[in-house]
Amino acid sequence: MTVSIKDVARAAGVSPATVSRVLGNGPVSAALREQVEAAIRATGYRPNLSARRLRSQHSQTIGLVVADIRNPFFTSVARAVETVAYDAGMRVILCNTDEDPAREAMYLRLMQEERVTGLIFAPTRVGADTLRRQPVDVPAVLIDRTGPAGLFDAVVLDNRGAAQALVDHLVERGYRRIGGLFGATSSTGLERQEGYLAAMARHGLTPAVRFVPPQAEVSEPAVRDWLGQADRPEALVTSNSLLLAGAVRVARGLGLRIPADLALAGFDNEPWTGLVDPGLTVIEQPTEEMGRQAMQLLFDRLHQPDAAVRTVVLSGRCVLRDSTAARSAVTASAVAASAS
Amino acid sequence: MTVSIKDVARAAGVSPATVSRVLGNGPVSAALREQVEAAIRATGYRPNLSARRLRSQHSQTIGLVVADIRNPFFTSVARAVETVAYDAGMRVILCNTDEDPAREAMYLRLMQEERVTGLIFAPTRVGADTLRRQPVDVPAVLIDRTGPAGLFDAVVLDNRGAAQALVDHLVERGYRRIGGLFGATSSTGLERQEGYLAAMARHGLTPAVRFVPPQAEVSEPAVRDWLGQADRPEALVTSNSLLLAGAVRVARGLGLRIPADLALAGFDNEPWTGLVDPGLTVIEQPTEEMGRQAMQLLFDRLHQPDAAVRTVVLSGRCVLRDSTAARSAVTASAVAASAS
DNA sequence: AGGAAGACTGAAAACGTTTTCAGTTCCTTC
DNA sequence: GAAGGAACTGAAAACGTTTTCAGTCTTCCT
Numbered sequence: 001m002t003v004s005i006k007d008v009a010r011a012a013g014v015s016p017a018t019v020s021r022v023l024g025n026g027p028v029s030a031a032l033r034e035q036v037e038a039a040i041r042a043t044g045y046r047p048n049l050s051a052r053r054l055r056s057q058h059s060q061t062i063g064l065v066v067a068d069i070r071n072p073f074f075t076s077v078a079r080a081v082e083t084v085a086y087d088a089g090m091r092v093i094l095c096n097t098d099e100d101p102a103r104e105a106m107y108l109r110l111m112q113e114e115r116v117t118g119l120i121f122a123p124t125r126v127g128a129d130t131l132r133r134q135p136v137d138v139p140a141v142l143i144d145r146t147g148p149a150g151l152f153d154a155v156v157l158d159n160r161g162a163a164q165a166l167v168d169h170l171v172e173r174g175y176r177r178i179g180g181l182f183g184a185t186s187s188t189g190l191e192r193q194e195g196y197l198a199a200m201a202r203h204g205l206t207p208a209v210r211f212v213p214p215q216a217e218v219s220e221p222a223v224r225d226w227l228g229q230a231d232r233p234e235a236l237v238t239s240n241s242l243l244l245a246g247a248v249r250v251a252r253g254l255g256l257r258i259p260a261d262l263a264l265a266g267f268d269n270e271p272w273t274g275l276v277d278p279g280l281t282v283i284e285q286p287t288e289e290m291g292r293q294a295m296q297l298l299f300d301r302l303h304q305p306d307a308a309v310r311t312v313v314l315s316g317r318c319v320l321r322d323s324t325a326a327r328s329a330v331t332a333s334a335v336a337a338s339a340s
Numbered sequence: 341m342t343v344s345i346k347d348v349a350r351a352a353g354v355s356p357a358t359v360s361r362v363l364g365n366g367p368v369s370a371a372l373r374e375q376v377e378a379a380i381r382a383t384g385y386r387p388n389l390s391a392r393r394l395r396s397q398h399s400q401t402i403g404l405v406v407a408d409i410r411n412p413f414f415t416s417v418a419r420a421v422e423t424v425a426y427d428a429g430m431r432v433i434l435c436n437t438d439e440d441p442a443r444e445a446m447y448l449r450l451m452q453e454e455r456v457t458g459l460i461f462a463p464t465r466v467g468a469d470t471l472r473r474q475p476v477d478v479p480a481v482l483i484d485r486t487g488p489a490g491l492f493d494a495v496v497l498d499n500r501g502a503a504q505a506l507v508d509h510l511v512e513r514g515y516r517r518i519g520g521l522f523g524a525t526s527s528t529g530l531e532r533q534e535g536y537l538a539a540m541a542r543h544g545l546t547p548a549v550r551f552v553p554p555q556a557e558v559s560e561p562a563v564r565d566w567l568g569q570a571d572r573p574e575a576l577v578t579s580n581s582l583l584l585a586g587a588v589r590v591a592r593g594l595g596l597r598i599p600a601d602l603a604l605a606g607f608d609n610e611p612w613t614g615l616v617d618p619g620l621t622v623i624e625q626p627t628e629e630m631g632r633q634a635m636q637l638l639f640d641r642l643h644q645p646d647a648a649v650r651t652v653v654l655s656g657r658c659v660l661r662d663s664t665a666a667r668s669a670v671t672a673s674a675v676a677a678s679a680s
Numbered sequence: 681a682g683g684a685a686g687a688c689t690g691a692a693a694a695c696g697t698t699t700t701c702a703g704t705t706c707c708t709t710c
Numbered sequence: 711g712a713a714g715g716a717a718c719t720g721a722a723a724a725c726g727t728t729t730t731c732a733g734t735c736t737t738c739c740t
Binding site (some may be wrong): 345346356357360361363364366387388389391392393394395396398458479554 | 725726727728729
C-alpha cells in the first residue's frame, strides 16, 4: 500500500540504489536523475525515516526535555533551540516532564531508545541525582539547571548573583524582613536560595525561606498561609514567574497592597510583569541566548566528544519596577497603624 | 558498539525471537523469561525504536503541530494531549510552526515521513488551503482552527458565538465605537471577526476591523497607530491573549486609561489577565478539554477510519472584569472634554 | 495406545533504507 | 592503441527488529 524506494526504482527503470542516490544527492547522471525525480512525483513516494535512520545510524534529531511546558521560560528556550536546529537541518523532539521524576526518567529512556544525536535537558533534582549514578549514553547539555559536577556541558544563569542582586536592591530600598519563596524541584531554586541566604547574611538580616512546588496553583495555599501570618515578611523574592504570579494573587486576596504591605521581586521578565500595577521587579533571563548557547555546546560536543566539559554562565538583567519601590517612613507607619 | 537483541540472545543462550517475545510479552516460559531478563540487565540492552517501527509498521506516535508555542493556549492544549497520549502508551512529537506556512508544510511532510499514527494540527489559513488541495495521508484532527469543510475531524471553540458575546457585553455596558483586532493567519481570527461583524450589524453599529499577525511584538506598531488616531474606538475586542497584552501595553504607552478611554476584551483567561489593573474581560477557552477531545476524536478515527467526519464545538466562558466596566455618562463626558 | 491439541521455541523472511563492492562505459593520456 | 582513470550504475549485504512458519515437546482425551 505504501510506496517504497523499490516502487520508484521500478517505475523509473533503475535500481533502488540509484533512487537512493538521487535522494541523497549522490553521483548520478542528469538523465537518470530526471527520470527518477519524475517517478518520485508520479508515485507520490515519501521516504521512511525509520528505515533511513536504522540503516544510516544517525537520526539528525535532538531531544529537548524540559520541566514545565507552561513556564514561558522554557517555551522561549524551546523556540530558540528549535530554530537553531531547524537551520542546521536537525529535528527536535520536545518532551515535558511536568517536574515529575517518573516521567522524566521515562522520557530520558525514550530519547536513548530513539537514538537521538544529542540531548538538551533541564533536570529535576531527582533527575540530576539519577544522572550521577547512571549517566545517559548520548551527548547531553544541561540547561537552566545543573547536574552532577563536571559530567555535562551546561548553560545556566548566574542564579546566586541574580538572587543577591534582588536582595541587595530590596535592602537598599529599605526592606529588612525579606522572605524567599523557591521552587523545590530544581537546582535553580536551590541556588537562588543560596544567593538569597548569602546576601541576607551579608546584610546581617534573618532569612525566612519556603520551598514549594514551582507551579502557581500547587504552591498558593502554602503562600497564602505564610502571608496570612502576623510576622509575614515585608518583601518577598520568588524564584520564577509562576510563583511570582501566585504571590501577586495571594497578596490581592489577602488585601495586601504592593509594595506598601508587601514588596515583590522575582525571575523572568514576562510581558505581563510590566502590565500589572505596580509593575514587578524581576531578573530578566536571556532565554534565546541560552537556547542558542545550549545548541552550540551540543554541536561542539558532537564534534569533539572528548573536549573538556564546559559550563556557560549567563548573567541576568535586573528590571526595576514599582513592586519594590522605596519603603518610605510614611508607608511603614501606615502599615504599623493598620496592623495595630 | 551498541548492543542489539542478538547480543542479548547470545548472552541468554536463546534465539533473537525469544528475546523479542520477552520484550513484547509474548508466550515464553517462565524459566527462559528469567534468563532473558537477566541477560538484558547484564548487557544494558536498549531497544532500537527505529528498527521496531520499521518492522512492526506502527509508530505509537502522534504528531502535534501547533502554530505558536509561546501562546499559552497551545501549551495548555499540548499538555493535555501529551497526558492523554502518555496514558494510552503513545508518544507525542510537538512541532511549532510559528505561523509560518513554510515551516508548517515542512513539519507536515516530516510527520508523514515519520509515519506517525495520527496528527493533531492547528493549521494556518495557508495550511488549511494546502490541506484542501493535497490532503494529508494520515488520520488527522484539527484543533482550534478549521480546515476544508467535511474533510477532517475537528475540535474548535464557538468562535462566532464568543465574539458576539463580547460585543453584546460591551454594547450593554454602553460602548458604541467598538473596534476589532484579529489574528490574520488563522480561521479562528476570521471566525471571531465574523461573530464581531454579525453582532455589530445586529446592534446597528459601524464595525472597524484590523487584521494583524497574531503575535504581540509584530502587531504593536499597527495597533499603536490605530489607537493614536483621533477617531480611535472606545472599546477593543482582540482575538487572543498575546494581542490583548499588546493592546494593554499600547494603551499604557499612549496614556489611555482602561476602561475610561479604552475598554478591552479578548480571548484566553491567562492567569495574568486577572492580575493587571483593571482585570481584563476575556473568553475562557476549555483548553484541557479541547486537548482531550482531540485525542478522543483521533482514537475514534483510528478505530473507525470510515466513520462520518465530526466537529466538536465547545463553548467559551465569559469572564467579566473591570476592563469593560460600564461606560458612565461622567466618564464619557470627561473623555469628550479631554479629546476637545 | 494413538492421536489431537496446546504451549513453547528457533530459523528465516521480512520491513525500507543506505552503503559497499564490483562492474560497466567512456574518456584521457602516453 | 592500450592502459589507466573518472564517472556512473546495479546487486547484494547490511541496519535491528517482529512475525510467520514449521517444528518439538507435553498433556489431555477417547
